Amino acid sequence: MTRFRLPAPITVAAAVTAIGALPIAALGGLYLLVLLVPLVIAVWAWRAGTDADADGLHVRALLATRDIAWAQVDELRVDGPRRVVAALLDGTVIPLTAVRPTDLPRLAATANHA
Secondary structure, eight states: OOOEOOOTTTHHHHHHHHHHHHHHHOOOOGGGGGGGGHHHHHHHHHHHHEEOOOOOOEEOOOOOOEEEEGGGGEEEOSSTOOOOEEEEEEEETEEEEOOGGGGGHHHHHHHHHH
């Protein structure tokens, strides 16, 4: 299995954001909601990623998870300077969370072993 995850400094950014939000949250009331921002960032950084194995792709984002069999994938391609997508046979394009263009050879090698 090949795993792609978001960089660890994103979690550090969530912690720094939480520390920065504390003075605002200390005002109470609706200002407490500002603490949701670092919480969402931390959960996203912990959860998001793409796993590839002989069966296919397992793509996780903040709120959604999708399993894609290799038989459904038409092509893996670079879409912009920092994004890789899986174009499916039905025309759907799925962004592959945490997969960068430099990771494409490793991802393709996993697909070829399927």
